[in-house]
Amino acid sequence: MTMTLNDKVAVVTGGSRGIGAGIALRLAQDGADVALTYRQDADRAATVVKQIEALGRRAVAIQADGVDPTAVGDAVDRVATELGRLDILVNNAAVFPVGPMDELDMTEVEQTIAVNIRAPYVAVRAALRHLSAGGRIISIGSNVGERAVFPGLTLYAMSKTALVGLTRALARELGPRHITVNLVNPGPTDTDANPADGPNAATIAGFTALGRFALPADIAATVAHLASPEAGYLTGAVVNVDGGFTS
Known part of the structure:
Protein backbone atom coordinates (compact mmCIF):
# COMPACT_ATOMS: atom_id res chain seq x y z
CA MET A 1 0.00 0.00 0.00
CA THR A 2 1.41 3.37 -1.03
CA MET A 3 -1.00 5.42 1.12
CA THR A 4 -0.65 8.33 -1.31
CA LEU A 5 -4.37 8.98 -0.83
CA ASN A 6 -4.38 8.82 2.96
CA ASP A 7 -7.29 10.79 4.47
CA LYS A 8 -8.86 11.38 1.03
CA VAL A 9 -12.47 10.50 0.23
CA ALA A 10 -13.47 9.17 -3.18
CA VAL A 11 -16.75 8.24 -4.84
CA VAL A 12 -16.82 5.78 -7.72
CA THR A 13 -20.08 5.57 -9.66
CA GLY A 14 -20.92 2.07 -10.80
CA GLY A 15 -18.38 0.72 -8.34
CA SER A 16 -19.97 -2.63 -7.49
CA ARG A 17 -18.44 -4.64 -10.34
CA GLY A 18 -15.89 -4.79 -13.13
CA ILE A 19 -13.67 -1.78 -13.72
CA GLY A 20 -15.54 0.28 -11.13
CA ALA A 21 -14.93 -2.27 -8.38
CA GLY A 22 -11.27 -2.48 -9.38
CA ILE A 23 -10.96 1.29 -9.11
CA ALA A 24 -12.71 1.42 -5.74
CA LEU A 25 -10.41 -1.24 -4.30
CA ARG A 26 -7.24 0.36 -5.66
CA LEU A 27 -8.13 3.77 -4.23
CA ALA A 28 -8.74 2.11 -0.87
CA GLN A 29 -5.40 0.31 -1.10
CA ASP A 30 -3.79 3.71 -1.63
CA GLY A 31 -5.39 5.02 1.55
CA ALA A 32 -8.70 6.59 0.52
CA ASP A 33 -12.08 6.07 2.11
CA VAL A 34 -14.40 5.08 -0.74
CA ALA A 35 -18.08 5.37 -1.52
CA LEU A 36 -19.54 3.56 -4.48
CA THR A 37 -22.85 3.77 -6.24
CA TYR A 38 -24.72 0.87 -7.76
CA ARG A 39 -27.91 0.50 -9.76
CA GLN A 40 -29.51 -2.71 -8.45
CA ASP A 41 -27.11 -5.39 -7.21
CA ALA A 42 -26.91 -4.58 -3.51
CA ASP A 43 -25.15 -7.85 -2.69
CA ARG A 44 -22.23 -7.19 -5.03
CA ALA A 45 -21.96 -3.64 -3.71
CA ALA A 46 -21.89 -4.95 -0.15
CA THR A 47 -19.09 -7.35 -1.09
CA VAL A 48 -16.93 -4.49 -2.38
CA ALA A 64 -28.45 5.43 -7.46
CA ASP A 65 -29.68 4.77 -10.98
CA GLY A 66 -27.88 6.94 -13.53
CA VAL A 67 -31.11 7.63 -15.38
CA ASP A 68 -32.32 9.64 -12.36
CA PRO A 69 -30.38 12.92 -12.11
CA THR A 70 -31.74 13.66 -8.65
CA ALA A 71 -30.51 10.32 -7.35
CA VAL A 72 -27.06 10.92 -8.85
CA GLY A 73 -26.68 14.36 -7.30
CA ASP A 74 -28.06 13.24 -3.95
CA ALA A 75 -25.62 10.31 -3.87
CA VAL A 76 -22.63 12.62 -4.27
CA ASP A 77 -23.93 14.93 -1.55
CA ARG A 78 -24.50 11.95 0.73
CA VAL A 79 -20.88 10.85 0.35
CA ALA A 80 -19.65 14.23 1.57
CA THR A 81 -22.08 14.10 4.50
CA GLU A 82 -21.41 10.52 5.61
CA LEU A 83 -17.64 10.45 5.05
CA GLY A 84 -17.02 14.07 6.01
CA ARG A 85 -15.59 15.43 2.76
CA LEU A 86 -15.07 14.67 -0.94
CA ASP A 87 -11.75 14.80 -2.77
CA ILE A 88 -12.07 12.47 -5.76
CA LEU A 89 -14.96 11.84 -8.16
CA VAL A 90 -14.68 8.91 -10.58
CA ASN A 91 -17.43 8.84 -13.21
CA VAL A 122 -24.76 15.97 -12.81
CA ALA A 123 -22.22 14.21 -10.61
CA VAL A 124 -19.62 16.88 -11.38
CA ARG A 125 -22.07 19.67 -10.56
CA ALA A 126 -22.80 18.06 -7.21
CA ALA A 127 -19.14 17.34 -6.50
CA LEU A 128 -18.18 20.96 -7.08
CA ARG A 129 -20.13 21.87 -3.96
CA HIS A 130 -17.59 19.85 -1.98
CA LEU A 131 -14.28 19.66 -3.87
CA SER A 132 -11.53 22.03 -2.82
CA ALA A 133 -8.05 22.76 -4.19
CA GLY A 134 -6.35 19.49 -5.03
CA GLY A 135 -9.63 17.84 -5.97
CA ARG A 136 -9.76 15.27 -8.74
CA ILE A 137 -12.41 14.53 -11.36
CA ILE A 138 -11.72 11.40 -13.42
CA SER A 139 -14.11 9.98 -15.98
CA ILE A 140 -13.99 6.56 -17.59
CA GLY A 141 -14.50 6.65 -21.33
CA SER A 142 -13.81 3.91 -23.87
CA ASN A 143 -11.42 2.94 -26.62
CA VAL A 144 -14.54 2.75 -28.80
CA GLY A 145 -14.71 6.53 -28.64
CA GLU A 146 -11.34 6.57 -30.43
CA ARG A 147 -11.75 3.58 -32.74
CA ALA A 148 -14.97 1.65 -33.43
CA VAL A 149 -13.79 -1.51 -35.17
CA PHE A 150 -17.18 -3.23 -35.29
CA PRO A 151 -20.55 -2.00 -36.57
CA GLY A 152 -23.31 -1.36 -34.05
CA LEU A 153 -21.27 0.85 -31.71
CA THR A 154 -22.37 4.28 -32.94
CA LEU A 155 -24.58 5.25 -29.99
CA TYR A 156 -22.08 4.06 -27.39
CA ALA A 157 -19.14 5.72 -29.17
CA LEU A 174 -11.57 24.43 -12.93
CA GLY A 175 -7.87 25.15 -13.37
CA PRO A 176 -8.07 28.37 -11.33
CA ARG A 177 -9.57 26.32 -8.49
CA HIS A 178 -6.67 23.83 -8.69
CA ILE A 179 -9.01 20.92 -9.44
CA THR A 180 -7.81 18.56 -12.17
CA VAL A 181 -10.05 16.84 -14.70
CA ASN A 182 -8.94 13.83 -16.76
CA LEU A 183 -10.36 11.03 -18.87
CA VAL A 184 -9.25 7.39 -18.98
CA ASN A 185 -10.19 5.33 -22.05
CA PRO A 186 -9.95 1.62 -21.23
CA GLY A 187 -9.41 -0.89 -23.98
CA PRO A 188 -10.83 -4.44 -23.88
CA THR A 189 -10.98 -5.35 -20.21
CA ASP A 190 -11.72 -8.74 -18.66
CA THR A 191 -15.01 -8.29 -16.79
CA ASP A 192 -18.25 -10.23 -16.43
CA ALA A 193 -19.74 -8.10 -19.19
CA ASN A 194 -16.77 -8.61 -21.54
CA PRO A 195 -14.87 -11.75 -20.50
CA ALA A 196 -11.43 -12.44 -21.92
CA ASP A 197 -12.61 -15.96 -22.78
CA GLY A 198 -15.85 -14.85 -24.47
CA PRO A 199 -16.92 -15.89 -27.97
CA ASN A 200 -15.36 -12.85 -29.71
CA ALA A 201 -12.50 -12.30 -27.27
CA ALA A 202 -9.70 -13.55 -29.50
CA THR A 203 -10.73 -11.21 -32.30
CA ILE A 204 -11.05 -8.26 -29.93
CA ALA A 205 -7.68 -8.97 -28.30
CA GLY A 206 -6.16 -9.15 -31.76
CA PHE A 207 -6.90 -5.46 -32.30
CA THR A 208 -4.55 -4.53 -29.46
CA ALA A 209 -0.78 -4.23 -29.87
CA LEU A 210 -0.27 -6.44 -26.81
CA GLY A 211 -2.66 -9.12 -28.00
CA ARG A 212 -4.58 -9.44 -24.74
CA PHE A 213 -7.30 -8.00 -22.57
CA ALA A 214 -6.57 -5.69 -19.64
CA LEU A 215 -7.46 -6.54 -16.08
CA PRO A 216 -9.57 -4.07 -14.08
CA ALA A 217 -6.43 -3.48 -11.99
CA ASP A 218 -4.63 -2.14 -15.08
CA ILE A 219 -7.24 0.57 -15.50
CA ALA A 220 -7.39 1.22 -11.77
CA ALA A 221 -3.64 1.83 -11.61
CA THR A 222 -3.92 4.76 -14.02
CA VAL A 223 -6.93 6.16 -12.17
CA ALA A 224 -5.01 5.93 -8.90
CA HIS A 225 -2.12 7.86 -10.40
CA LEU A 226 -4.43 10.59 -11.70
CA ALA A 227 -5.99 10.81 -8.23
CA SER A 228 -2.61 11.11 -6.51
CA PRO A 229 -0.63 14.23 -5.59
CA GLU A 230 1.99 13.23 -8.17
CA ALA A 231 -0.51 13.99 -10.96
CA GLY A 232 -1.20 17.52 -9.78
CA TYR A 233 0.03 19.08 -13.05
CA LEU A 234 -1.89 16.68 -15.29
CA THR A 235 -5.29 17.99 -16.40
CA GLY A 236 -7.42 18.00 -19.52
CA ALA A 237 -5.75 14.76 -20.62
CA VAL A 238 -7.24 11.78 -22.41
CA VAL A 239 -5.26 8.69 -21.39
CA ASN A 240 -5.72 5.54 -23.49
CA VAL A 241 -5.13 2.47 -21.34
CA ASP A 242 -5.90 0.11 -24.18
CA GLY A 243 -2.89 -2.10 -24.87
CA GLY A 244 -2.25 -0.23 -28.09
CA PHE A 245 -5.79 -0.66 -29.45
CA THR A 246 -5.81 2.88 -30.84
CA SER A 247 -2.18 2.86 -32.02
Missing part, protein backbone atom coordinates in the same frame (compact mmCIF):
# COMPACT_ATOMS: atom_id res chain seq x y z
CA VAL A 49 -17.68 -2.50 0.78
CA LYS A 50 -16.48 -5.41 2.91
CA GLN A 51 -13.30 -5.72 0.84
CA ILE A 52 -12.58 -2.02 1.34
CA GLU A 53 -13.25 -2.23 5.07
CA ALA A 54 -10.89 -5.22 5.27
CA LEU A 55 -8.18 -2.83 4.06
CA GLY A 56 -8.87 -0.62 7.07
CA ARG A 57 -10.73 2.06 5.16
CA ARG A 58 -14.26 3.39 5.53
CA ALA A 59 -16.73 2.48 2.80
CA VAL A 60 -20.35 3.06 1.89
CA ALA A 61 -22.55 1.80 -0.94
CA ILE A 62 -25.34 4.04 -2.26
CA GLN A 63 -28.09 2.93 -4.61
CA ASN A 92 -17.49 5.17 -14.15
CA ALA A 93 -21.13 4.04 -14.39
CA ALA A 94 -22.28 3.41 -17.94
CA VAL A 95 -24.56 1.40 -20.19
CA PHE A 96 -23.31 -0.32 -23.34
CA PRO A 97 -25.92 -0.37 -26.13
CA VAL A 98 -25.01 -2.40 -29.20
CA GLY A 99 -26.93 -2.50 -32.47
CA PRO A 100 -27.40 -0.76 -35.81
CA MET A 101 -28.32 2.88 -35.38
CA ASP A 102 -31.63 2.48 -37.19
CA GLU A 103 -32.64 -0.47 -35.01
CA LEU A 104 -32.02 1.01 -31.56
CA ASP A 105 -35.24 2.50 -30.22
CA MET A 106 -35.43 5.90 -28.60
CA THR A 107 -35.74 4.40 -25.14
CA GLU A 108 -32.22 2.99 -25.52
CA VAL A 109 -30.98 6.29 -26.93
CA GLU A 110 -32.42 8.26 -24.04
CA GLN A 111 -31.07 5.82 -21.45
CA THR A 112 -27.59 5.98 -22.96
CA ILE A 113 -27.54 9.76 -23.03
CA ALA A 114 -28.89 9.89 -19.46
CA VAL A 115 -26.39 7.44 -17.95
CA ASN A 116 -23.28 8.02 -20.06
CA ILE A 117 -23.49 11.79 -20.56
CA ARG A 118 -25.99 13.50 -18.27
CA ALA A 119 -25.11 11.53 -15.11
CA PRO A 120 -21.39 12.46 -15.21
CA TYR A 121 -22.37 16.09 -15.75
CA MET A 158 -21.06 8.99 -29.39
CA SER A 159 -21.84 8.93 -25.68
CA LYS A 160 -18.26 8.21 -24.65
CA THR A 161 -16.81 10.81 -27.02
CA ALA A 162 -18.91 13.43 -25.23
CA LEU A 163 -16.69 12.89 -22.19
CA VAL A 164 -13.72 14.27 -24.14
CA GLY A 165 -15.44 17.64 -24.41
CA LEU A 166 -16.51 17.53 -20.76
CA THR A 167 -12.96 16.75 -19.66
CA ARG A 168 -11.08 19.32 -21.72
CA ALA A 169 -13.47 22.22 -21.21
CA LEU A 170 -13.96 21.50 -17.51
CA ALA A 171 -10.20 21.29 -16.98
CA ARG A 172 -9.91 24.84 -18.30
CA GLU A 173 -12.83 25.98 -16.15
Whole structure:
Protein backbone atom coordinates (compact mmCIF):
# COMPACT_ATOMS: atom_id res chain seq x y z
CA MET A 1 0.00 0.00 0.00
CA THR A 2 1.41 3.37 -1.03
CA MET A 3 -1.00 5.42 1.12
CA THR A 4 -0.65 8.33 -1.31
CA LEU A 5 -4.37 8.98 -0.83
CA ASN A 6 -4.38 8.82 2.96
CA ASP A 7 -7.29 10.79 4.47
CA LYS A 8 -8.86 11.38 1.03
CA VAL A 9 -12.47 10.50 0.23
CA ALA A 10 -13.47 9.17 -3.18
CA VAL A 11 -16.75 8.24 -4.84
CA VAL A 12 -16.82 5.78 -7.72
CA THR A 13 -20.08 5.57 -9.66
CA GLY A 14 -20.92 2.07 -10.80
CA GLY A 15 -18.38 0.72 -8.34
CA SER A 16 -19.97 -2.63 -7.49
CA ARG A 17 -18.44 -4.64 -10.34
CA GLY A 18 -15.89 -4.79 -13.13
CA ILE A 19 -13.67 -1.78 -13.72
CA GLY A 20 -15.54 0.28 -11.13
CA ALA A 21 -14.93 -2.27 -8.38
CA GLY A 22 -11.27 -2.48 -9.38
CA ILE A 23 -10.96 1.29 -9.11
CA ALA A 24 -12.71 1.42 -5.74
CA LEU A 25 -10.41 -1.24 -4.30
CA ARG A 26 -7.24 0.36 -5.66
CA LEU A 27 -8.13 3.77 -4.23
CA ALA A 28 -8.74 2.11 -0.87
CA GLN A 29 -5.40 0.31 -1.10
CA ASP A 30 -3.79 3.71 -1.63
CA GLY A 31 -5.39 5.02 1.55
CA ALA A 32 -8.70 6.59 0.52
CA ASP A 33 -12.08 6.07 2.11
CA VAL A 34 -14.40 5.08 -0.74
CA ALA A 35 -18.08 5.37 -1.52
CA LEU A 36 -19.54 3.56 -4.48
CA THR A 37 -22.85 3.77 -6.24
CA TYR A 38 -24.72 0.87 -7.76
CA ARG A 39 -27.91 0.50 -9.76
CA GLN A 40 -29.51 -2.71 -8.45
CA ASP A 41 -27.11 -5.39 -7.21
CA ALA A 42 -26.91 -4.58 -3.51
CA ASP A 43 -25.15 -7.85 -2.69
CA ARG A 44 -22.23 -7.19 -5.03
CA ALA A 45 -21.96 -3.64 -3.71
CA ALA A 46 -21.89 -4.95 -0.15
CA THR A 47 -19.09 -7.35 -1.09
CA VAL A 48 -16.93 -4.49 -2.38
CA VAL A 49 -17.68 -2.50 0.78
CA LYS A 50 -16.48 -5.41 2.91
CA GLN A 51 -13.30 -5.72 0.84
CA ILE A 52 -12.58 -2.02 1.34
CA GLU A 53 -13.25 -2.23 5.07
CA ALA A 54 -10.89 -5.22 5.27
CA LEU A 55 -8.18 -2.83 4.06
CA GLY A 56 -8.87 -0.62 7.07
CA ARG A 57 -10.73 2.06 5.16
CA ARG A 58 -14.26 3.39 5.53
CA ALA A 59 -16.73 2.48 2.80
CA VAL A 60 -20.35 3.06 1.89
CA ALA A 61 -22.55 1.80 -0.94
CA ILE A 62 -25.34 4.04 -2.26
CA GLN A 63 -28.09 2.93 -4.61
CA ALA A 64 -28.45 5.43 -7.46
CA ASP A 65 -29.68 4.77 -10.98
CA GLY A 66 -27.88 6.94 -13.53
CA VAL A 67 -31.11 7.63 -15.38
CA ASP A 68 -32.32 9.64 -12.36
CA PRO A 69 -30.38 12.92 -12.11
CA THR A 70 -31.74 13.66 -8.65
CA ALA A 71 -30.51 10.32 -7.35
CA VAL A 72 -27.06 10.92 -8.85
CA GLY A 73 -26.68 14.36 -7.30
CA ASP A 74 -28.06 13.24 -3.95
CA ALA A 75 -25.62 10.31 -3.87
CA VAL A 76 -22.63 12.62 -4.27
CA ASP A 77 -23.93 14.93 -1.55
CA ARG A 78 -24.50 11.95 0.73
CA VAL A 79 -20.88 10.85 0.35
CA ALA A 80 -19.65 14.23 1.57
CA THR A 81 -22.08 14.10 4.50
CA GLU A 82 -21.41 10.52 5.61
CA LEU A 83 -17.64 10.45 5.05
CA GLY A 84 -17.02 14.07 6.01
CA ARG A 85 -15.59 15.43 2.76
CA LEU A 86 -15.07 14.67 -0.94
CA ASP A 87 -11.75 14.80 -2.77
CA ILE A 88 -12.07 12.47 -5.76
CA LEU A 89 -14.96 11.84 -8.16
CA VAL A 90 -14.68 8.91 -10.58
CA ASN A 91 -17.43 8.84 -13.21
CA ASN A 92 -17.49 5.17 -14.15
CA ALA A 93 -21.13 4.04 -14.39
CA ALA A 94 -22.28 3.41 -17.94
CA VAL A 95 -24.56 1.40 -20.19
CA PHE A 96 -23.31 -0.32 -23.34
CA PRO A 97 -25.92 -0.37 -26.13
CA VAL A 98 -25.01 -2.40 -29.20
CA GLY A 99 -26.93 -2.50 -32.47
CA PRO A 100 -27.40 -0.76 -35.81
CA MET A 101 -28.32 2.88 -35.38
CA ASP A 102 -31.63 2.48 -37.19
CA GLU A 103 -32.64 -0.47 -35.01
CA LEU A 104 -32.02 1.01 -31.56
CA ASP A 105 -35.24 2.50 -30.22
CA MET A 106 -35.43 5.90 -28.60
CA THR A 107 -35.74 4.40 -25.14
CA GLU A 108 -32.22 2.99 -25.52
CA VAL A 109 -30.98 6.29 -26.93
CA GLU A 110 -32.42 8.26 -24.04
CA GLN A 111 -31.07 5.82 -21.45
CA THR A 112 -27.59 5.98 -22.96
CA ILE A 113 -27.54 9.76 -23.03
CA ALA A 114 -28.89 9.89 -19.46
CA VAL A 115 -26.39 7.44 -17.95
CA ASN A 116 -23.28 8.02 -20.06
CA ILE A 117 -23.49 11.79 -20.56
CA ARG A 118 -25.99 13.50 -18.27
CA ALA A 119 -25.11 11.53 -15.11
CA PRO A 120 -21.39 12.46 -15.21
CA TYR A 121 -22.37 16.09 -15.75
CA VAL A 122 -24.76 15.97 -12.81
CA ALA A 123 -22.22 14.21 -10.61
CA VAL A 124 -19.62 16.88 -11.38
CA ARG A 125 -22.07 19.67 -10.56
CA ALA A 126 -22.80 18.06 -7.21
CA ALA A 127 -19.14 17.34 -6.50
CA LEU A 128 -18.18 20.96 -7.08
CA ARG A 129 -20.13 21.87 -3.96
CA HIS A 130 -17.59 19.85 -1.98
CA LEU A 131 -14.28 19.66 -3.87
CA SER A 132 -11.53 22.03 -2.82
CA ALA A 133 -8.05 22.76 -4.19
CA GLY A 134 -6.35 19.49 -5.03
CA GLY A 135 -9.63 17.84 -5.97
CA ARG A 136 -9.76 15.27 -8.74
CA ILE A 137 -12.41 14.53 -11.36
CA ILE A 138 -11.72 11.40 -13.42
CA SER A 139 -14.11 9.98 -15.98
CA ILE A 140 -13.99 6.56 -17.59
CA GLY A 141 -14.50 6.65 -21.33
CA SER A 142 -13.81 3.91 -23.87
CA ASN A 143 -11.42 2.94 -26.62
CA VAL A 144 -14.54 2.75 -28.80
CA GLY A 145 -14.71 6.53 -28.64
CA GLU A 146 -11.34 6.57 -30.43
CA ARG A 147 -11.75 3.58 -32.74
CA ALA A 148 -14.97 1.65 -33.43
CA VAL A 149 -13.79 -1.51 -35.17
CA PHE A 150 -17.18 -3.23 -35.29
CA PRO A 151 -20.55 -2.00 -36.57
CA GLY A 152 -23.31 -1.36 -34.05
CA LEU A 153 -21.27 0.85 -31.71
CA THR A 154 -22.37 4.28 -32.94
CA LEU A 155 -24.58 5.25 -29.99
CA TYR A 156 -22.08 4.06 -27.39
CA ALA A 157 -19.14 5.72 -29.17
CA MET A 158 -21.06 8.99 -29.39
CA SER A 159 -21.84 8.93 -25.68
CA LYS A 160 -18.26 8.21 -24.65
CA THR A 161 -16.81 10.81 -27.02
CA ALA A 162 -18.91 13.43 -25.23
CA LEU A 163 -16.69 12.89 -22.19
CA VAL A 164 -13.72 14.27 -24.14
CA GLY A 165 -15.44 17.64 -24.41
CA LEU A 166 -16.51 17.53 -20.76
CA THR A 167 -12.96 16.75 -19.66
CA ARG A 168 -11.08 19.32 -21.72
CA ALA A 169 -13.47 22.22 -21.21
CA LEU A 170 -13.96 21.50 -17.51
CA ALA A 171 -10.20 21.29 -16.98
CA ARG A 172 -9.91 24.84 -18.30
CA GLU A 173 -12.83 25.98 -16.15
CA LEU A 174 -11.57 24.43 -12.93
CA GLY A 175 -7.87 25.15 -13.37
CA PRO A 176 -8.07 28.37 -11.33
CA ARG A 177 -9.57 26.32 -8.49
CA HIS A 178 -6.67 23.83 -8.69
CA ILE A 179 -9.01 20.92 -9.44
CA THR A 180 -7.81 18.56 -12.17
CA VAL A 181 -10.05 16.84 -14.70
CA ASN A 182 -8.94 13.83 -16.76
CA LEU A 183 -10.36 11.03 -18.87
CA VAL A 184 -9.25 7.39 -18.98
CA ASN A 185 -10.19 5.33 -22.05
CA PRO A 186 -9.95 1.62 -21.23
CA GLY A 187 -9.41 -0.89 -23.98
CA PRO A 188 -10.83 -4.44 -23.88
CA THR A 189 -10.98 -5.35 -20.21
CA ASP A 190 -11.72 -8.74 -18.66
CA THR A 191 -15.01 -8.29 -16.79
CA ASP A 192 -18.25 -10.23 -16.43
CA ALA A 193 -19.74 -8.10 -19.19
CA ASN A 194 -16.77 -8.61 -21.54
CA PRO A 195 -14.87 -11.75 -20.50
CA ALA A 196 -11.43 -12.44 -21.92
CA ASP A 197 -12.61 -15.96 -22.78
CA GLY A 198 -15.85 -14.85 -24.47
CA PRO A 199 -16.92 -15.89 -27.97
CA ASN A 200 -15.36 -12.85 -29.71
CA ALA A 201 -12.50 -12.30 -27.27
CA ALA A 202 -9.70 -13.55 -29.50
CA THR A 203 -10.73 -11.21 -32.30
CA ILE A 204 -11.05 -8.26 -29.93
CA ALA A 205 -7.68 -8.97 -28.30
CA GLY A 206 -6.16 -9.15 -31.76
CA PHE A 207 -6.90 -5.46 -32.30
CA THR A 208 -4.55 -4.53 -29.46
CA ALA A 209 -0.78 -4.23 -29.87
CA LEU A 210 -0.27 -6.44 -26.81
CA GLY A 211 -2.66 -9.12 -28.00
CA ARG A 212 -4.58 -9.44 -24.74
CA PHE A 213 -7.30 -8.00 -22.57
CA ALA A 214 -6.57 -5.69 -19.64
CA LEU A 215 -7.46 -6.54 -16.08
CA PRO A 216 -9.57 -4.07 -14.08
CA ALA A 217 -6.43 -3.48 -11.99
CA ASP A 218 -4.63 -2.14 -15.08
CA ILE A 219 -7.24 0.57 -15.50
CA ALA A 220 -7.39 1.22 -11.77
CA ALA A 221 -3.64 1.83 -11.61
CA THR A 222 -3.92 4.76 -14.02
CA VAL A 223 -6.93 6.16 -12.17
CA ALA A 224 -5.01 5.93 -8.90
CA HIS A 225 -2.12 7.86 -10.40
CA LEU A 226 -4.43 10.59 -11.70
CA ALA A 227 -5.99 10.81 -8.23
CA SER A 228 -2.61 11.11 -6.51
CA PRO A 229 -0.63 14.23 -5.59
CA GLU A 230 1.99 13.23 -8.17
CA ALA A 231 -0.51 13.99 -10.96
CA GLY A 232 -1.20 17.52 -9.78
CA TYR A 233 0.03 19.08 -13.05
CA LEU A 234 -1.89 16.68 -15.29
CA THR A 235 -5.29 17.99 -16.40
CA GLY A 236 -7.42 18.00 -19.52
CA ALA A 237 -5.75 14.76 -20.62
CA VAL A 238 -7.24 11.78 -22.41
CA VAL A 239 -5.26 8.69 -21.39
CA ASN A 240 -5.72 5.54 -23.49
CA VAL A 241 -5.13 2.47 -21.34
CA ASP A 242 -5.90 0.11 -24.18
CA GLY A 243 -2.89 -2.10 -24.87
CA GLY A 244 -2.25 -0.23 -28.09
CA PHE A 245 -5.79 -0.66 -29.45
CA THR A 246 -5.81 2.88 -30.84
CA SER A 247 -2.18 2.86 -32.02
